[in-house]
Structures are given as structure tokens and as C-alpha cells.
Amino acid sequence: MPEGHMIHVDARRFDEAMGDRVVHTDSPQGRFADGAAALDGRTLRDTEAFGKNLFLRFSGDSPQYLHVHLGLIGGWTWWDADHQQLSGRPVVNADSSNVRLRLRTGRGDAERSAELRGAITCTLVDEEGMDRAVAKLGPDPLRDDADPGLAWAKVRKSKKPIGGLLLDQAVTAGAGLIWRAEVPFLAGVDPHRPGVDVTEDEFTTMWSEMARVMSEAVERGGKEITTDPADRPETDGHVSRDDAFYVFRRDGAPCLRCGTEIRVAEMGTRKVWWCPTCQPR
Amino acid sequence: MPEGHMIHVDARRFDEAMGDRVVHTDSPQGRFADGAAALDGRTLRDTEAFGKNLFLRFSGDSPQYLHVHLGLIGGWTWWDADHQQLSGRPVVNADSSNVRLRLRTGRGDAERSAELRGAITCTLVDEEGMDRAVAKLGPDPLRDDADPGLAWAKVRKSKKPIGGLLLDQAVTAGAGLIWRAEVPFLAGVDPHRPGVDVTEDEFTTMWSEMARVMSEAVERGGKEITTDPADRPETDGHVSRDDAFYVFRRDGAPCLRCGTEIRVAEMGTRKVWWCPTCQPR
Incomplete structure (x- = not known):
């Protein structure tokens, strides 16, 4: 999708x-x-x-x-x-x-x-x-008129995992499997962490990181990249699918930051990926 | 899965x-x-x-x-x-x-x-x-003790599409997205056709084709191939993922038998593929 x-x-x-x-x-x-x-x-x-x-x-x-x-x-x-x-x-x-x-x-x-x-x-x-x-939609991080406070109000009260909340279009509009995996990594939060246990600082980081990586993808005509050049094996300009993400579809591979094996789990009938070291519960 | x-x-x-x-x-x-x-x-x-x-x-x-x-x-x-x-x-x-x-x-x-x-x-x-x-399970085409009549009794009475019925583990046990797409192709049936509109001959063909392609995959240690060598572009022994299937994940590509563009649609929140020419409604 x-x-x-x-x-x-x-x-x-x-x-x-x-x-x-x-x-x-x-x-x-x-x-x-x-x-x-x-x-x-x-x-x-x-x-x-x-x-x-x-x-x-x-x-x-x-x-x-x-x-x-x-x-x-x-x-x-x-x-x-x-x-x-x-x-x-x-x-x-x-x-x-x-x-x-x-x-x-x-x-x-x-x-x-x-x-x-x-x-x-x-x-x-x-x-x-x-x-x-x-x-019916939550705020969209790509829109200038978006109010992240509306999303935070739902996240802070929810016992559902933050990885599921990010995918819920009524909480934040726009994220799919890529961003619901990559954004918690960028904020250092385990996607299984219940919304109620996410701090406001962490949520603010997730919101701004989501806005950043999605905007950059729009500027590239759609191509999604979240990795920092310093974390990528090759930096000759071309970013392969394998090097574009920290955790998305990287289960079994070593984390680009710490080397721990990236995990995968089912969340709401769909997959979620995370690094158990970089993303504390 | x-x-x-x-x-x-x-x-x-x-x-x-x-x-x-x-x-x-x-x-x-x-x-x-x-x-x-x-x-x-x-x-x-x-x-x-x-x-x-x-x-x-x-x-x-x-x-x-x-x-x-x-x-x-x-x-x-x-x-x-x-x-x-x-x-x-x-x-x-x-x-x-x-x-x-x-x-x-x-x-x-x-x-x-x-x-x-x-x-x-x-x-x-x-x-x-x-x-x-x-x-809770329907018959499994890979088991000698399976009774296809139990599956047919459910299919013939159902208004649900045959592509959905094949994925329902209570109707037939074992099929996932690959077989629910490939088996209707092998039987020449549009996966959207309601169970009630499938003939007993067509169902019998689907059952035996599913048993055949699944057994062959078991013999290969798991590798799924449904295409006939005569329908594959290359026949040097190695069968690439692209040539292994008639319709599964081939949307937009030409049918290996008739050249018509393979279609994709949503069925029960998951994808289904078919050839509109080889698989009449």
C-alpha cells in the first residue's frame, strides 16, 4: 500500500x-x-x-x-x-x-x-x-495545518502499542508499515510500548521525525530513505533498498547502529520491526 | 506466512x-x-x-x-x-x-x-x-486421509468468491496467497467467481491441482513452482521466482499463456491475482 x-x-x-x-x-x-x-x-x-x-x-x-x-x-x-x-x-x-x-x-x-x-x-x-x-483522520505530518496535539491527546491515553497507534489513520494520517517501524527507531522507542508509557518528548521526536522523513521522501519523488549516510555501508550516492532503512524488513540482519539482530513481530495482523537494543521498552 | x-x-x-x-x-x-x-x-x-x-x-x-x-x-x-x-x-x-x-x-x-x-x-x-x-480445519490436500467432499460441500453452498474460500482454513487447510491465486488459474476459474457458481468438475480440478502443486513443492523442500516448463521463458533447469508462477505477484505482466495483462485486486483485505482471459468469470 x-x-x-x-x-x-x-x-x-x-x-x-x-x-x-x-x-x-x-x-x-x-x-x-x-x-x-x-x-x-x-x-x-x-x-x-x-x-x-x-x-x-x-x-x-x-x-x-x-x-x-x-x-x-x-x-x-x-x-x-x-x-x-x-x-x-x-x-x-x-x-x-x-x-x-x-x-x-x-x-x-x-x-x-x-x-x-x-x-x-x-x-x-x-x-x-x-x-x-x-x-475521520488524525493530523497528517506532511500538512502545514496539522495539529500534533490532537495525535498526542490520543496516544497519551491509549494502552495500545505505539507501533499500532502510528498505523491508525485516526491518530496520525499517512503512516504505513515503513514509517510505523522506522519512526519509533528514530525516536529510540520500542514499538510495543503502550501509548500511555510514551513521554511527551518522545512523542514530539516521533512527530518531527515522521514529518522529516516523509517530507524528504516527497522531495525525492516518493523514494523512502531514513538512514543517515554515516550509518550506511556505501555512500556513493545510490542508496539500495537494503541500506535505506534501519529496521523495516531487516529482521535477522544486524542493526546498522549497534549490531543487534533486528526483530520482527506481529502487531494487529501486520508486521513490525525493531532493534531490541536501540529501542528500549 | x-x-x-x-x-x-x-x-x-x-x-x-x-x-x-x-x-x-x-x-x-x-x-x-x-x-x-x-x-x-x-x-x-x-x-x-x-x-x-x-x-x-x-x-x-x-x-x-x-x-x-x-x-x-x-x-x-x-x-x-x-x-x-x-x-x-x-x-x-x-x-x-x-x-x-x-x-x-x-x-x-x-x-x-x-x-x-x-x-x-x-x-x-x-x-x-x-x-x-x-x-476446526477443512481437509488438507496434502494428507492421505483428506476428504475433498467436505470442502466441496462448503464451496457449492457459498456466495463467497472461490479465491476467498480457498484461503479459508475451515474450507481447505493449507492454502495461502500463492495457492489461492495459482490454483484457480490452473483450473481456468476467475477467483471472484462465487462458490455456488463453481461446477463440481472445476472444484475437482482445483482440488487435484492444489494437491499436485503442493506435493511437488514438498518434494522440492518447499520451493513453489506451478508453471509448466513449456510456458517458461527459460528452461535451463533453474526456475526464477519470476517464472515460477502464472499469476501470483505478476500484476501488470503479460500472461505466460495468452499475453493478457495479469490483474490484481483486493479480496478479504489481501491480494488476489488472475488472468482475465484464461480465467472466465
Whole structure:
């Protein structure tokens, strides 16, 4: 599942390629035919990402917002004017018959199209609908308007493990398995520690580290890296997947800081990783 | 998560290395100290795998059965007399402090030890406890005593998708994400097809294909391959992960039989893959 920073990357891409332009829309798969017809020919006014939710605001009558949540398997594919693929997973299917929604804009070399496949949410909503969806979410560390105090108020009262709380989109919006593992490492906190046993200083560190690593990932176009160059075996510029993280998917490998074997456990039916030495309970 | 065939591989390994021998047991982590103390010095009499559940029967007073379910992250690591690792994920942790249970047997060169990490179930049960655990499971295609009719009776009445039913351990025991994707492909059935719309012939094909591909994986020591050599790009003996499956994790790639783009969707919070041409709805 794409974590929240990727949705902010998607929002930027829509802004740059389609912002303030007339957009043509259709639904090759047919499952969003009515929605696509309602958007066709409108202008993209704004893009907003809240955690893993993307909202595109269009000109015209209500409903104005396209709400997309990619879920576990959804994704956007971008194409240029010559139908060369610009981003997304490699696609071989020329007939696009599994594309829920296609947006196309620009002319000549500026032509771009974006195809949406496999999203769990793809729907048109009015402003109230957007507010309702956003109201369910905790603060998103990537947003300037986020209030970390709302997240801290929930964390400090909860007996659930901090690794689970970070994944709960109603506590903080945007984190997935990568950040829920890496952020407690960066703050030196065992992810099993109950929220009630996390100090305010530790929470503040986690919030600012999450904002930092997610922002850096957005700047890199999505690529997630949390390791400090000094902790990486190689520093020739290229950071391999193996060296990009301190604990995520590194169970059985030695900690890059202390050499202790990285652990893995189940937490809420999903995996969590940590270093038992660097992250005291 | 290891699928059922790996548990049958584990059962064989215990049989070969420790069957009819006195076994010494301890719990370096301490969380299974009482259980390990109760088993220490007993003889391993039998091993049984039912789906993803392993039962080791020991000599002595009840409880005689060690019941292990690896869950999402559990695993066995095997070591020889010189403490060289024989199998399992690479382990660097010399002090074994995350080992729930360690079993050791043999003398001299025949010495073997098995370490259990991260299992969701590791418990001692009596015969009744084992029967209770097994009674919850559907038939296991790898077992000679399995009755596929019990699975078919559930499938034919269910409106749930066959891809979900195959993953339900109460319908068939042992399948995970690989088999629930590959087996419908081998039978030419869309995994979204409701159980009630699967014909008895199609179900019989799925059952026998599941038994075949899982047995072959057991014979290979666990390695899963479902593709026919004629459908693989290379046939030099080595089968890469990319060529081992028809649909599992191949979304976006062309079908090895017809070239159509393999699809992915969410089913019961997990992924399922299929070829829309080879697997009609």
C-alpha cells in the first residue's frame, strides 16, 4: 500500500500536469462511467492530500471533489503525448480495460494522461462529503495545518502499542508499515510500548521525525530513505533498498547502529520491526 | 506466512532429525519455559501436519503434543553439531534471546537443533486438544486421509468468491496467497467467481491441482513452482521466482499463456491475482 507521502507526490503531479486546465475524463472499465462523464470538460482547480486520501477539486456544479483512496492495490499510471509511460508500475495492457478512471489534459507535447487502477475509493463528493472523510483522520505530518496535539491527546491515553497507534489513520494520517517501524527507531522507542508509557518528548521526536522523513521522501519523488549516510555501508550516492532503512524488513540482519539482530513481530495482523537494543521498552 | 506445504516440510525434517530420539528442550527467551521443561528428555514419537498446524507427539504423560502455528512471522531455524545454520532465515543473534523454544537431539555429527521464533501458537496439548484444533480445519490436500467432499460441500453452498474460500482454513487447510491465486488459474476459474457458481468438475480440478502443486513443492523442500516448463521463458533447469508462477505477484505482466495483462485486486483485505482471459468469470 502506498504510504501517505506518495499521495502527496500524486497531488503535486496532478497540480503540475493538470492544474488550472480543462480535463477530459472517461472510464475505460465502465465502473466509473457516470462519475467520469460528470467531470469531463471541467477544470482542475485544486489538489489536496490528507494522509492516504487524495482530493481533486474541479470547477462547476457540486459535486466538485474527486476522492481517491488507493487502498492495498490501487495506483496511478502517467503517460505523455506519445503514449510513453512516465511513472507507475509497468503496464502492458494496451486496451486499458482495467482502468477505472482516465484523466487527460494539455495539447501537443504538454498532453498528459493519468490512469487509475484498483483503488478502493473513487467517488465524487461535495464539500460536506470531503469534510466528513477528513474528519475521520488524525493530523497528517506532511500538512502545514496539522495539529500534533490532537495525535498526542490520543496516544497519551491509549494502552495500545505505539507501533499500532502510528498505523491508525485516526491518530496520525499517512503512516504505513515503513514509517510505523522506522519512526519509533528514530525516536529510540520500542514499538510495543503502550501509548500511555510514551513521554511527551518522545512523542514530539516521533512527530518531527515522521514529518522529516516523509517530507524528504516527497522531495525525492516518493523514494523512502531514513538512514543517515554515516550509518550506511556505501555512500556513493545510490542508496539500495537494503541500506535505506534501519529496521523495516531487516529482521535477522544486524542493526546498522549497534549490531543487534533486528526483530520482527506481529502487531494487529501486520508486521513490525525493531532493534531490541536501540529501542528500549 | 509459510503456506501449508512448508509445514509438511517441517514435519518431515523433525521426523528425520529427531524421530524416535530423546529430545532436549529449553526456552532461551523464557516465554515457554514451563512447556520446554515439561518436554525435556522425552522421545519424539510422531509428527503430523494439518494445514498450517504442526503437531509433535512426545513420549510420556499427557500433554503429549506440541502444537505450533507459525502465523505471519514465525519460523524454524535448524543447526548442525558445529552450530552451522542448515535452514531458515539467516540468523546473526548468537545469544538466541528471541528463541521461544529450542529442541536439540543426537550426538556427535548427528546433533541437530531447531529454534522456534515468532510463532503465534506454541503450546502443549493433550489428544483432545489436538482433536479440537484439527476439527476446526477443512481437509488438507496434502494428507492421505483428506476428504475433498467436505470442502466441496462448503464451496457449492457459498456466495463467497472461490479465491476467498480457498484461503479459508475451515474450507481447505493449507492454502495461502500463492495457492489461492495459482490454483484457480490452473483450473481456468476467475477467483471472484462465487462458490455456488463453481461446477463440481472445476472444484475437482482445483482440488487435484492444489494437491499436485503442493506435493511437488514438498518434494522440492518447499520451493513453489506451478508453471509448466513449456510456458517458461527459460528452461535451463533453474526456475526464477519470476517464472515460477502464472499469476501470483505478476500484476501488470503479460500472461505466460495468452499475453493478457495479469490483474490484481483486493479480496478479504489481501491480494488476489488472475488472468482475465484464461480465467472466465
